[in-house]
Amino acid sequence: MKKLLRIDSSARQSDSISRQLADVLQARIEQQGAVTVQKRDLYYEELVKLGNEDQVNGYFTPADQQTEAQQHAVAGSNILATEFAQADEYLFAVPMYNFGVSAALKTYIDLISRVGVTFKYGEGFPIGLLENKKAYVxxxxxxxxLESDYDFVIPYLKVFLNFVGITNIEFIKAASTRNNIEQALIDAKNNINTLEIS
Structure with missing residues (x-):
């Protein structure tokens, strides 16, 4: 059974456009066949929090040599990174905050970027370990x-996903203003409904 990891990164809940669109896309994916869905709601997920010196040092210390404080500090990252690596597909719901991704999503990406889990070091350059997976963003x-000089979301997420080995990426874009929110939602939903879901 395919594993889909859904990652919501909006601080809004009831009126979040990214969540509404993710619901539509998730439903389409579920219609295609057997799939289990794991959700991470980054602004409301206790595992997603800024680290400290013990966490940083713990990343570079073998597990059997970590102090108790380091083990505690990296425990959440271990769970999130392993979960991310074990998924087959990803559904990111990403609002743009101040031209970039939200603080919660940036923190999450830092937590799941783990040597030996999502990437490894090659001869002078990193190698992603998550090949042959698909991401919907x-x-x-x-x-x-979007994709203008002021957009630091799509380029950043492309770099990160490629970094961990994910090159099959489908971006669904919804750029709205206060005056055209409903039309932007309709257009994005239409795009979702015409996607080829594998």
Whole structure:
């Protein structure tokens, strides 16, 4: 059975456009066949939190040599990184905050970027360990044109996903303003409904 990991990164819940669109896409994926869905709601997930010196040092210390404080500090990262590595597909719901990803998503990416779990070091360069997986990325803005000079969401997520070995990426874009939110939602939902879901 295919494992889908859904990652919500909006601080909003009831009126979040990215969550609404992710619901539509998740339903489409589930219609295609047997799939289990694991959800991480980053602003409301206790495992997603900024680290400290023990955490950073723990990343570079073999597990059997870590202090008790280091073991505690990396425990959440271990869970999230392993979960991310074990998924087959990913559904990111990403609002743009101040031209970039939210603080919660950036923290999450730092926590799952783990040597030996999502990437490894080659001869002078890193090698992603998550090949042959697919990521759907819904990106919502309040008017900033996507893929413009002011968009630091799509380029950043492309780099990160490629870094861990994920090159099959489908971006669903919804750039709206206060005056055209409903139309932006309709257009994005139409795009989702025409996607080829494997």
């Amino acid at each position: 819904i990106v919502v803005t309040g008017g900033t044109p």
